[in-house]
Amino acid sequence: MHERSFLVHAIVYLAAAVVCVPLASRFRLGSVLGYLAAGCLIGPFGLALVSDVDAILHFSELGVVLMLFLIGLELEPARLKAMRGAVFGGGTVQMLACGAPLVLAARAVGLPWGGAIVAGLALALSSTAIAVQTMRERGLLGAPLGKTAFGVLLFQDLAAIPLVGLVPLLSDDRGSHGGSAGLALAKVVVAVAAVVVAGRFLTRPVLRAIARTNLREVFTAFALLLVLGIAEVMELAGVSMALGAFLAGALLASSEYRHALETDIEPFKGLLMGLFFIAVGMSIDFGLLASEPVRLALLVAGFVAIKTVALVAAAGPIGVARGERPLFAALLSQGGEFAFVVFGLARAARVLPGDWDKALTLAVALSMALTPLLVLAAEMLRRRVEAGAAREADPIEAEDAPVLIAGFGRFGQIVGRLLFASGLKATVLDHDPDQIEMLRRFGFRVFYGDATRLDLLHAAGAGSARVIVNAIDDVESNLRLVDLVRSHFPQLAIVARARNVAHLYELERRGVTIIERELFESSLLAGRHALELLGVRPFEARERADKFRRHNEAMLTVLGADGGGDDSQRRARVREARGELERQFQKDVEELDRREGADWHRDDER
Amino acid sequence: MILVIQAHPYPDRSRANRALGRAIHDLDGLEIRSLYDLYPDFSIDVGAEQRALERATTVVWQHPIYWYTAPALLKLWFEKVLTPGWAYGPGGTALVGKRCLWVATAGGDESSYREGGMHGQPFEAFVPVIRQTAAFCGMRWLEPLVVDGAHRIDEAELSGLGERYRERLRELVAEEGRGEGGGDA
Ligand SMILES: Cc1cc2nc3c(=O)[nH]c(=O)nc-3n(C[C@H](O)[C@H](O)[C@H](O)COP(=O)(O)O)c2cc1C
Numbered sequence: 112m113h114e115r116s117f118l119v120h121a122i123v124y125l126a127a128a129v130v131c132v133p134l135a136s137r138f139r140l141g142s143v144l145g146y147l148a149a150g151c152l153i154g155p156f157g158l159a160l161v162s163d164v165d166a167i168l169h170f171s172e173l174g175v176v177l178m179l180f181l182i183g184l185e186l187e188p189a190r191l192k193a194m195r196g197a198v199f200g201g202g203t204v205q206m207l208a209c210g211a212p213l214v215l216a217a218r219a220v221g222l223p224w225g226g227a228i229v230a231g232l233a234l235a236l237s238s239t240a241i242a243v244q245t246m247r248e249r250g251l252l253g254a255p256l257g258k259t260a261f262g263v264l265l266f267q268d269l270a271a272i273p274l275v276g277l278v279p280l281l282s283d284d285r286g287s288h289g290g291s292a293g294l295a296l297a298k299v300v301v302a303v304a305a306v307v308v309a310g311r312f313l314t315r316p317v318l319r320a321i322a323r324t325n326l327r328e329v330f331t332a333f334a335l336l337l338v339l340g341i342a343e344v345m346e347l348a349g350v351s352m353a354l355g356a357f358l359a360g361a362l363l364a365s366s367e368y369r370h371a372l373e374t375d376i377e378p379f380k381g382l383l384m385g386l387f388f389i390a391v392g393m394s395i396d397f398g399l400l401a402s403e404p405v406r407l408a409l410l411v412a413g414f415v416a417i418k419t420v421a422l423v424a425a426a427g428p429i430g431v432a433r434g435e436r437p438l439f440a441a442l443l444s445q446g447g448e449f450a451f452v453v454f455g456l457a458r459a460a461r462v463l464p465g466d467w468d469k470a471l472t473l474a475v476a477l478s479m480a481l482t483p484l485l486v487l488a489a490e491m492l493r494r495r496v497e498a499g500a501a502r503e504a505d506p507i508e509a510e511d512a513p514v515l516i517a518g519f520g521r522f523g524q525i526v527g528r529l530l531f532a533s534g535l536k537a538t539v540l541d542h543d544p545d546q547i548e549m550l551r552r553f554g555f556r557v558f559y560g561d562a563t564r565l566d567l568l569h570a571a572g573a574g575s576a577r578v579i580v581n582a583i584d585d586v587e588s589n590l591r592l593v594d595l596v597r598s599h600f601p602q603l604a605i606v607a608r609a610r611n612v613a614h615l616y617e618l619e620r621r622g623v624t625i626i627e628r629e630l631f632e633s634s635l636l637a638g639r640h641a642l643e644l645l646g647v648r649p650f651e652a653r654e655r656a657d658k659f660r661r662h663n664e665a666m667l668t669v670l671g672a673d674g675g676g677d678d679s680q681r682r683a684r685v686r687e688a689r690g691e692l693e694r695q696f697q698k699d700v701e702e703l704d705r706r707e708g709a710d711w712h713r714d715d716e717r
Numbered sequence: 718m719i720l721v722i723q724a725h726p727y728p729d730r731s732r733a734n735r736a737l738g739r740a741i742h743d744l745d746g747l748e749i750r751s752l753y754d755l756y757p758d759f760s761i762d763v764g765a766e767q768r769a770l771e772r773a774t775t776v777v778w779q780h781p782i783y784w785y786t787a788p789a790l791l792k793l794w795f796e797k798v799l800t801p802g803w804a805y806g807p808g809g810t811a812l813v814g815k816r817c818l819w820v821a822t823a824g825g826d827e828s829s830y831r832e833g834g835m836h837g838q839p840f841e842a843f844v845p846v847i848r849q850t851a852a853f854c855g856m857r858w859l860e861p862l863v864v865d866g867a868h869r870i871d872e873a874e875l876s877g878l879g880e881r882y883r884e885r886l887r888e889l890v891a892e893e894g895r896g897e898g899g900g901d902a
Pocket residue numbers: 706707711725730731732733734735780781782783784785786822823824825826867868
């Protein structure tokens with residue numbers, strides 16, 4: 112590495128990303144292509160601002176690790192179980208459909224059998240990073256297509272483990288390896304068991320203890336420590352780091368800290384993923400490309416074409432809807448980050464002859480850059496087809512809770528219980544760990560976190576919910592939440608709790624229309640009981656309370672409309688309004704008495 | 718047991734229904750439920766109402782006539798309490814054989830309840846709907862007690878009517894005692 116400081120490097124990366132990514136997004140190419148372009152630009156074959164590509168590639172793989180942790184977090188055990196079919200069924204079909212023709216093709220272009228098997232199977236793997244990022248940007252992750260694709264990707268992560276183990280076995284100088292297969296397996300088992308035990312029994316109490324200290328950064332630090340620690344353990348055992356992180360995430364998916372973990376890890380993941388794509392871009396060897404453009408073009412075109420065709424064919428049996436198969440194929444058409452690892456190993460083990468490892472690595476990187484373009488093409492194709500046929504109904508996502516409840520104290524709980532009893536899934540956010548612990552024992556789905564943080568709202572699904580019940584008692588936080596929702600999630604209808612009249616006016620000023628004063632209804636009820644005890648019959652007492660409510664609301668509107676005027680004006684108005692209500696009640700009584708009149712029998716007056 | 722369902726929104730502004738209610742309130746063998754006092758918010762406790770009906774061999778509906786039918790809360794009571802599978806439909810036999818006495822007060826009198834009069838029809842023309850409500854649930858319809866011209870009659874007449882009402886209920890209680898009540902008595 113040149114004598115460039117860390118800081119300068121950071122500036123180079125960030126600047127390249129800030130320039131290229133928005134540009135790519137602007138042209139609807141997706142952020143992945145933007146990062147890749149940024150990588151090409153600053154890499155050794157571009158402006159040569161950065162040189163140590165391998166180290167950066169390795170470091171930035173942590174982005175993929177964090178991503179899989181987050182994906183795991185989003186999968187509750189029940190859903191994980193439901194995914195078994197997609198993972199093992201779909202994954203196997205895909206590996207066979209893509210692997211077999213790719214191995215044969217590799218053999219056909221002159222690789223020895225060992226090399227052909229390694230190259231073919233490695234190319235059959237897709238890039239989780241690229242595919243998931245692309246799907247997320249297009250909102251496909253929750254859709255059936257996204258779920259199937261994700262299941263396939265997960266299986267690939269599993270399949271990569273034996274593949275990595277296979278490379279030395281296919282090597283010519285076999286003797287030096289082998290033998291330790293049993294030991295390797297044992298290591299894997301121990302590592303996975305350790306992750307499961309830690310995830311199940313240790314992390315929750317620790318997270319709770321840390322949450323209680325109210326030190327946000329420590330919570331974040333622990334979250335990162337957790338993920339990276341697990342990744343390291345898995346790597347030591349020879350398992351995919353990403354797979355380990357995924358496992359850890361899945362184990363914490365049903366915990367109350369799920370959303371808090373998501374919010375804390377998300378920004379790191381985003382940056383590291385970006386760095387990963389940049390590193391891939393930097394690793395594109397334009398020297399090799401320039402010297403053998405035809406061979407490489409054929410290589411990329413050939414393997415992407417074989418893979419795409421095989422994926423379209425496999426999509427049917429896996430259960431992808433007909434119209435979505437091209438998109439499915441395009442999403443998974445590229446080579447994956449595992450291919451880099453496998454080719455590196457293959458070179459060391461001399462399984463791949465000549466410069467094939469370099470050429471294949473380059474082909475994989477180029478295929479990643481091709482993905483966004485293929486996806487665009489597949490989407491155009493689908494639109495064309497859909498324009499003809501009637502559009503299928505969008506699947507409604509059961510897992511997206513239609514309603515969020517912010518603040519689960521005495522107020523929010525009653526709202527929540529009514530909703531739960533009606534069979535509605537509500538996502539509940541509160542920031543008191545002790546309270547949450549108690550509520551969870553009663554079987555509520557409650558998550559720990561500060562509802563006035565934008566990232567947490569995103570994580571909780573504010574983007575897709577329909578209603579948010581703002582039951583936060585603290586006026587300031589309550590209003591902050593309203594501001595956030597109004598500017599970032601305008602589709603969310605707000606039901607707001609108001610502490611008092613001043614708070615109510617503040618809410619109205621922000622355009623909130625559904626507001627409940629927290630004590631108003633219960634106080635009215637108490638008033639009714641008092642009237643009853645003084646001899647007013649229950650139904651009449653109720654009607655008076657109803658009248659009072661309506662009158663009171665009208666008065667609030669009048670007083671609020673002119674900002675209230677000065678204090679004495681205000682008081683005069685309130686007094687006046689009270690007199691009005693008294694007169695109104697008097698009139699009601701007279702009217703009731705008039706009902707006793709003879710209007711129903713005096714025939715002669717008609 | 719005789720169940721008296723009363724439905725008057727303003728019992729203490731009532732004249733006719735209050736007088737009728739006072740006339741019977743201390744009779745033995747009666748359960749009186751005043752709907753507007755029990756459910757001022759119109760949220761009827763269906764279970765409680767059905768249990769009360771199950772205890773009874775005779776059901777009395779006592780109310781003023783509003784717009785030619787029962788007041789809104791009694792109408793809601795019909796809709797909520799007389800449920801399918803309980804009061805009617807397959808398995809709906811809870812009320813079968815019970816006796817039903819209708820006690821209604823009307824503002825109109827004989828001269829207004831006639832062809833060409835204020836109400837266009839004799840009062841009998843407005844009875845079938847409520848009678849069929851009882852019949853649909855398998856109840857036996859007793860001769861109703863109707864107070865017409867409820868605003869015109871004087872105190873003496875009113876207390877005479879109260880006496881008649883009391884007498885009818887006392888007879889019904891006595892018949893119950895002799896086992897002549899509802900089908901399941
Ligand atoms: C809203 C309303 C509707 C009424 N509709 C009728 C009616 O349709 N026919 C009728 O004869 N009297 C009608 N009346 C008169 C009532 O039946 C009469 O006031 C009542 O029976 C008197 O009983 P009370 O003293 O217990 O209130 C109506 C009265 C009110 C207040």
